[in-house]
Amino acid sequence: MSVQTAGRRTRRPETKLWRVPVRRVERVTRRLVRVTVGGDELADFVSAGTDQNVMLYFYPDDVELPEPLTLEAARGMWSQVRPLTRTYTIRRHDPGAREVDFDFVLHDAPGPASDWAQAARPGDRLIFVGPSPAYQPDPTADWHLLAGDETALPAIAAILRALPADAVTKVFVEVADAAEEQPLPVPVTWVHRDGEGTLAGAVAAADLPSGRVDAWLAGERSSMVELRAHLLDERGFDRRAVRPTTYWRRGEAGT
Ligand SMILES: Cc1cc2nc3c(=O)[nH]c(=O)nc-3n(C[C@H](O)[C@H](O)[C@H](O)COP(=O)(O)OP(=O)(O)OC[C@H]3O[C@@H](n4cnc5c(N)ncnc54)[C@H](O)[C@@H]3O)c2cc1C
Known part of the structure; x- marks a missing residue:
């Protein structure tokens, strides 16, 4: 299972x-933190559309990073220090304000991204590389199925x-649970883990339209396998x- 089909993805903006x-x-909710980063540093940032995502770089606190920190400089340091990397979606890009929002799910197990977001304060600096090209919905489809967990909410x-x-x-x-729901511009079937529902179960129980579908799915690996099989x-x-795209794997750190 992989990030899908080059044919329907937008052209790749320069990776920086x-x-x-x-x-x-x-x-935003008990388990979701929205971090807005911004400034002249984002003057050249060009959106890659819909579910565009970037690779966040987390360096140990005591590492001295060169200024300016370019991709080439970061790669040049890899033999001494390699950052931990995690992939996140651009929730919102406002070119006028030179801002980008990221929505971080705060999960119980420790992880560099979730921990960073939990402690983030104005003035901290976030390092990221991208953006990567995004999914383009099929304009010829009769209807669109979008399904995922909270990590997929920014993309949805x-x-x-x-x-x-x-x-x-x-x-x-x-x-x-119900407190983690977010407003979206269309009706949503919310599945609550505390009610023991599953994504595939909810889709299986639904009355779906007929005609040609375009289905975009993202979330935990086993949930994606189950949903795709259904x-x-x-x-x-x-x-x-x-x-389907695997966004994370239960019990395994991301890369
Ligand atoms: C293309 C793409 C876009 C993504 N966009 C977003 C986004 O916008 N927002 C977002 O929150 N996530 C997003 N993710 C998922 C995110 O990259 C992973 O959840 C990542 O593993 C989190 O890193 P971490 O450092 O917090 O935890 P890790 O160090 O990767 O993992 C530590 C432990 O936490 C568990 N874990 C990781 N994520 C979760 C979770 N969501 N719920 C419960 N347990 C978890 C792991 O199974 C592991 O046991 C995206 C992933 C991809 C591939």
Whole structure:
């Protein structure tokens, strides 16, 4: 399972390293922190569209980083120090304000990204590389299925913004509990883990439209495997129209 089909992805903007100060930190829900980074450092940032994502770089606190820190300089240091890297979606890019928002899910197990977000304060600096090209919804599809967990919410929100207002959508999002729901511009079937629901179970129970589907799915690995199997084996969806991406694996640190 992989990030899907080059054919339907936007052209890749220049990959650069960005080192940008935190402007604001907002606790959106108990388990979600929105970190806004911004400044002239983002003057050249060009959006890659919908679910565009970047690689966050986390260096040990005591490492002295060169100024300016370019991608070449960071790579040149790899034999001495390699950052821990984690992938995150651009939740919002405001070119006028030169700002980018990231939504971090705070999970119970320690991890450099979740821990960084939990402690983030204005003035801290976030280093990231990208953005990577994004998924483009199929304009010829009769309807769009978007399904994922809370890590996929930033991408789902961005994909919904990119769809025409009259697009037919079915959206399923799995979150810890009702307090983790977020407003989205279309009706959403929320699945609560504390109610022991699963994403695949909710999709299986749903009355789905007929016609040609374009399905974008992202979340925990086993949930993606289960959901993809349901869509292909039980619903008989065309496998080329079903695009699952593993965003994280339970019990395993990301890269
Ligand atoms: C293309 C892409 C876009 C992504 N966008 C986002 C995004 O916008 N927001 C976001 O929050 N995540 C996003 N993710 C997922 C994120 O990269 C992973 O959750 C990542 O592993 C978190 O890193 P960490 O350092 O916090 O924890 P890690 O060091 O990677 O993991 C430590 C432990 O925490 C567990 N863990 C990791 N993530 C979660 C979780 N979400 N819930 C419960 N346990 C978890 C792991 O299984 C492991 O046991 C995205 C992933 C991809 C591939």
